[in-house]
Amino acid sequence: MKKYIRVVGAVIVNEQDEILCAQRPKGKSLPLMWEFPGGKIEAGEAPRAALKRELKEEMDCSIEVGDKITTTVHEYDFGTVELTTYYAKHLAGEIQLLEHVDMKWLPRRNIDALNWAPADIPAIELIRDGSIEK
Numbered sequence: 001m002k003k004y005i006r007v008v009g010a011v012i013v014n015e016q017d018e019i020l021c022a023q024r025p026k027g028k029s030l031p032l033m034w035e036f037p038g039g040k041i042e043a044g045e046a047p048r049a050a051l052k053r054e055l056k057e058e059m060d061c062s063i064e065v066g067d068k069i070t071t072t073v074h075e076y077d078f079g080t081v082e083l084t085t086y087y088a089k090h091l092a093g094e095i096q097l098l099e100h101v102d103m104k105w106l107p108r109r110n111i112d113a114l115n116w117a118p119a120d121i122p123a124i125e126l127i128r129d130g131s132i133e134k
């Protein structure tokens with residue numbers, strides 16, 4: 001059976017209604033694709049706590065986690081990813097790229113212009129269309 005991987009992603013919105021997009025490194029799964037910062041939920045961990053931990057580890061910043069956007073399940077060749085996205089606010093700490101190769105703040109209406117990881121597409125459409133308030 002395929003690995004089932006529970007992942008959380010932070011949709012960080014700034015005061016200009018731009019969204020933080022992060023580019024994955026070359027040497028890992030989904031090389032150079034764009035994603036929301038975040039990662040795997042550890043055993044026994046609450047999803048929002050996992051998101052805060054991952055943002056500290058990947059970008060050395062602290063966030064406030066807000067409303068859930070959506071949960072989607074996508075089958076990759078390396079496993080099945082269940083991705084849950086949450087709106088979040090950047091609270092403190094200059095964003096560092098400790099795991100990503102690039103980042104962009106994109107206006108909400110333009111976020112579908114990047115080459116997103118396939119699991120992210122339903123969330124991207126909801127965010128772009130503003131179906132969920134931040």
Ligand SMILES: Nc1nc2c([nH]c(=O)n2[C@H]2C[C@H](O)[C@@H](COP(=O)(O)OP(=O)(O)OP(=O)(O)O)O2)c(=O)[nH]1
Pocket residue numbers: 005007008009028029030034035036037038039040081083117118119120
């Ligand atoms: N953080 C994050 N991961 C995503 C998104 N979309 C998506 O398909 N994923 C996938 C990529 C990875 O396979 C998995 C996230 O796990 P991770 O970030 O801890 O994994 P990784 O491949 O970088 O690291 P590793 O397992 O090789 O140590 O979920 C997303 O928007 N954000």
